Amino acid sequence: MENRSESGEASRPRLQLPASCDPPVLNGPTKQLVWIIFGGTGHMGRSLVKSALSHGDLVCSVGRVFESRPEDMQGIHDNCLGLLCDVRSRESVNRVFRQAMDRFGRVDVVANCSGYGVIGACEDQDEHDVRNQFETNFMGTLHIIHATLPYFRRQQAGRYLIFSSTSGALGVPGLGPYCASKYAVEGLIEALLYETDAFHVKATLIEPGLVRRDEPDSDTNPLPTWGHFFIKPPSEPYSNSTSPALHAKRMVQWLGDRQPTSAVKCAELVWQLGHCSYPPLRLLLGSYAIESIRDRMRSITEELEDWKHLNFATVPDSDQGNDEMDVTADSSAAG
Structure with a gap:
């Protein structure tokens, strides 16, 4: 059925999860949930924070300590607690959970939008590069689960929304260790899903494709077009312009703002995912991810x-x- 604007013109229908998920009813009342959103200052996390707040939910938006300042996380919204965290540190994650509980009294949904990747040939990435990706992407996710799962288990309810990547199912030249870290996250969450089913704790892996930014970055701290990826200069064996190892670099630099999938629309679907009764194990967002x-x-x-x-x-x-x-x-x- 078509929606119509005030002028009477037909508009595109709102994106909606399938009825089998039992998503929230369009324009209907929804239970107010409390979210912790790690990576809340990235373009995907920021859109999710805004979506949850616009629907009346309570949000703890967690920025990265080396990207944001404490003052950047203040005054976001009356229903939003802004904090900083390094997901590589278990104590840093535990502190965020304690502060969210102190402020809101409960937590219903934990979303992890944080991530880090190095673009470069496998041979060119040293131990520091590889460990940093695994510490952020895999251990960061595990720290978040360890901090919150005992609480979810005790209350017999809880929802994890873990942003993975199409790289968690593909071997992308130039992103070898990053892909490996995402493969690890996929295996972890799939195993967790079975282990926690009896406790009514659910988890979904969100695999976005090429997601564009729908809003500008901060003037004081703009992000490059390749977001949370660090591009490492290639060594001589991989420096040829046609080298497969340069595929990821060519892709992100060519894409720029050409990404076909809207972060705002993705965030709306993820918000619905937090409120639906029967979430899927995986949610692929965008035609690139699906194909x-x-x-x-x-x-x-x-x-x-x-x-x-x-x-x-x-x-x-x-x-x-x-x-x-x-x-x-x-x-x-x-x-």
């Missing part, structure tokens, strides 16, 4: 079909020779 993951799954399926003839049962050693002959014969027949 790239679909291509990846197709590739894996085709590879399984190509090599499935090698999947035979283990047999006693006495029959091993005959079994090898059968496999060889089958392969010859297939050729």
Whole structure:
């Protein structure tokens, strides 16, 4: 059904999660939830903070200590507590949770939008680069879970919304360690989902594609067009302009503001996710995310079909020779 503006012109319908999720009703009353949003100063986190506040929720917006100043986190909104945190530090995360509980008395939804990546060939990234990505992306997520899960478990309710990436399902040249850290996050959350189901604690991995910024950055602390990624100069073996290792660098620099997916629209869907009754394990946002993951799954399926003839049962050693002959014969027949 079309929505119509005051002038009577037809407008696009509001993006809505499917009915199977039992999302909040359009323009209907919703229960006021308390959110902790880590990475609340990035363009995705900032949009999510604004979306939650616009719907009347209470929010603890958590900025990164080395990107924001304490004064930047003040006066955001009457219903918003602004804090700073380094997710690599367990105590820093614990402190945020304690302060949120002191202010609001409860926490219902924890969203982690924080992330860090280095763009460069695997060989060019040193131990510091790799550890920093894992400490931020994987250990940061684990610190957040360790700080909040005992509380969620005791109250028999809670929601995790963990921003992963299409890089958590793909091997992107120039983003090897970053992809590895996101793969780790995906495995962690999928295992957690099974472990906490009996406690009514739910988790969703949010995999955005190419998300553009819908609002300007702060004039005093503008972010580069590649956001939370650090571009490392390539070493000589990978410096050729056609090197696959430069793929990620070429991609982010070419994209600039061409990203097709709106951060504001993504944030609205994520807000609905926090309020729905039956959230999915994964929420892919944008056509790039859907198509790239679909291509990846197709590739894996085709590879399984190509090599499935090698999947035979283990047999006693006495029959091993005959079994090898059968496999060889089958392969010859297939050729």
